[in-house]
Amino acid sequence: MAEPPGAVLVVVPTYEERENLGPAVARVHAAVPHADVLVVDDASPDGTGELADELAAADPRVRVLHRGAKAGLGAAYLDGFRYALSGEHQVVVEMDADGSHAPEDLPALLAALDSADVVLGSRYVPGGEVLNWPWHREVLSRGGNLYSRLALGVPIRDITGGFRVYRRAVLEALHLETIASQGYCFQVDMAWRAVRAGFTVREVPITFAERERGASKMSSSIVAEALWRVTCWGLSYRFGRGDIPQEPAGPVTEGARS
Template sequence: MRILEAVKFVAHDVKEKTLIIIPTYNERENIELLLTQITQIVPGADVVVVDDQSPDGTGQVVKDFCQKNPDANVQLIEREGKRGLGYAYRAGMRYGLDRGYEVLITMDADMSHSPLHLPAMLSTLKGNDVVIGSRYIWDGGTINWRIRRILLSWLANRFARFLLGLKGGDLTSGFRAYRRGILETIGLEKVRSNGYSYLVEMLFRVQRNNARVAEIPIIFYDRTMGRSKISRKEIYKGAFTLLRLRFTKTKKKTHQT
């Protein structure tokens, strides 16, 4: 049993209209527990699950959760086919912007990102445009990660800093909180990447617009159920994205809040 299942959660008061975006593909073993914890820890936040017609029935698990928990404001977006992580993020963010959300949070569906970090993330967002849940700053870390994954993550962060001049301890973390204003400034339609490279391009455009970015330490748990989605193809696409962005002429400007 995951340690977090036994924790008695204390609800955190959400001050701003907040949406948590969770992309899913074959996460039926994890999604119900994740939604349960989120709705207990930040009951004032809304959740949208963006599912790519998972063959394992993830979408149906979300529907069942909504029926059993009518007070939890959880919505499901079902898309045709497996369209990729980047498109899922974009769909969730567009959903949130169109409905007037002021804060948009992205997190993984496989319980790697603990909802226990959400209160600290929301508190840190005060005075900042973006908050990143970092594995690589003081008090952060990973649990049960294989050497191959650690090496890939280290190399990706190293190359992103070297090629793009990005700042931060964890440039590839998908556990992030964005203010509405910075998403409108960078323009979601300008972010071309799909897959995990979407995360690097988002941060590239955020920093090019002089946004205020902060990091909080998180403990990243390797998934205990289901399979990792990172493939060799994703690695090649990520490397190509770094090279493409290296030669992208994006005009710097000061983000106004």
């Protein structure tokens, strides 16, 4: 698909990201001035939602979706996707608010849509890198990606990453109403569904940096959910129906990036 990508919406889920949100939005617009930004805030007690409203009042390219409580990263993205599909946007971006995803990489991700339907910002292809992570976090991330790649039989090297771009047609085709996964398992779920549905998925190198302000929301329950669901999907794929995954019974937890 080589046509121009069309209107772009950058979906930015937030929970207690007041210190990070303003710089993140400013950097997005410096990198891609025509992009709209949708802040999906989960009733942050630190005033992130109120700051988002202020940014939206000052700039028509910023929109805000307020949710009533902290309900997980996957659910936040799904609400953002539904918002995009209800309007004119043809390209939807996932991006963290905490500075770990460099908006300066976004033009390269968007340009890669010339030869793809889904573009993944990848830490683990040549040219990609991770900055300021403790060794155990990188081992966990690389191990989770390797396990997912082997279990699901897909050649994606960074299937858990959360900086990515979708064409509208992909989101329209992926049965979003059947997705309940959270955390970086949500990212695995979305990428695998895209592959199984026949869409072209391309990885583009990015630089991922550990957040400088605020606390990571990674937890052992997020890792456990991912292992459980990826194992179930892999077994179903290899020994069951082999179609696009439906949700197995199992834990559903609040999400975070990998």
